[in-house]
Amino acid sequence: MARYAQEDVTAAEVARQKALYGPLTQSIRELVDAAIRTEVDDDTVRAAQAEIEAVTARLRARQLEGSYGVRFTPSGGSRAWGNAVVGTRNAVAPPLVIHHEESGRAWSDFDLGAAYEGPPGLVHGGVAALVLDQMLGEAAGAGGKPGMTGTLTLRYRRATPLGPLRAEAHIDRVEGIKTYAVGHLADAEGVTVEAEGVFILPRWARERLEESGFPSRFE
Numbered sequence: 453m454a455r456y457a458q459e460d461v462t463a464a465e466v467a468r469q470k471a472l473y474g475p476l477t478q479s480i481r482e483l484v485d486a487a488i489r490t491e492v493d494d495d496t497v498r499a500a501q502a503e504i505e506a507v508t509a510r511l512r513a514r515q516l517e518g519s520y521g522v523r524f525t526p527s528g529g530s531r532a533w534g535n536a537v538v539g540t541r542n543a544v545a546p547p548l549v550i551h552h553e554e555s556g557r558a559w560s561d562f563d564l565g566a567a568y569e570g571p572p573g574l575v576h577g578g579v580a581a582l583v584l585d586q587m588l589g590e591a592a593g594a595g596g597k598p599g600m601t602g603t604l605t606l607r608y609r610r611a612t613p614l615g616p617l618r619a620e621a622h623i624d625r626v627e628g629i630k631t632y633a634v635g636h637l638a639d640a641e642g643v644t645v646e647a648e649g650v651f652i653l654p655r656w657a658r659e660r661l662e663e664s665g666f667p668s669r670f671e
């Protein structure tokens with residue numbers, strides 16, 4: 453079952469896998485975009501479908517039983533390669549490359565294309581929430597106070613266009629096991645969505661944290 457797991461893996465092996473799976477995942481992202489926007493003839497669509505199904509069968513020849521999980525590495529980092537926002541092996545993830553500061557600040561410049569559309573030409577509101585949930589959660593984690601999203605509140609001030617965007621978040625305050633984070637999504641003209649959330653270290657993690665200590669960020 454997928455879970456938080458400690459894995460015994462060298463930095464070189466992590467780098468090798470990243471170099472292998474990163475480009476595969478990027479190819480699949482391009483496939484998703486191509487499938488949304490293609491205008492080729494029907495026969496070409498059917499032929500492409502057959503080829504894609506063959507490739508899927510090849511990849512399914514050997515698989516993990518469940519999802520990827522989050523794997524802590526000996527260097528003190530963690531791999532969340534199945535994560536829906538940042539996952540190196542998840543083509544659903546844009547992916548965001550998130551920068552962190554130990555003060556509990558996180559930011560990312562990224563691009564959302566046709567796969568993230570809600571209203572025409574605009575980012576789906578749920579996708580904006582997805583991105584901001586991750587950003588605020590990463591800010592909390594970067595500040596050494598990780599947690600599960602308890603409550604996330606968004607204010608959509610202005611529609612967010614598809615294209616180049618920036619997201620930022622920081623810790624507002626910490627009250628014991630509860631970390632309050634705030635952040636926003638912005639386009640070139642300024643803020644489009646504001647977010648605030650409380651991230652709560654769950655009971656099981658409080659107990660484990662007392663024993664070992666968690667790393668504070670994803671690799």
Ligand SMILES: CCCCC/C=C\C/C=C\C/C=C\C/C=C\CCCC(=O)SCCNC(=O)CCNC(=O)[C@H](O)C(C)(C)COP(=O)(O)OP(=O)(O)OC[C@H]1O[C@@H](n2cnc3c(N)ncnc32)[C@H](O)[C@@H]1OP(=O)(O)O
Pocket residue numbers: 585586587588589590593594598599600601602603630650652653654655657666667668669670
């Ligand atoms: C997950 C952390 C584990 C450690 C991870 C370690 C390392 C990872 C490193 C860094 C992290 C980096 C990035 C994270 C990235 C992305 C973030 C994405 C996050 C998600 O995508 S995550 C999925 C959506 N998320 C859920 O699926 C949550 C489901 N839910 C629960 O897992 C529990 O429900 C929980 C944990 C919320 C509470 O459980 P609990 O047992 O600890 O609660 P308990 O009753 O003890 O309350 C204790 C105090 O929290 C208050 N409180 C309780 N619930 C609240 C709520 N909902 N809102 C506001 N306040 C609440 C109480 O009022 C009390 O406050 P007070 O003490 O003041 O009375």
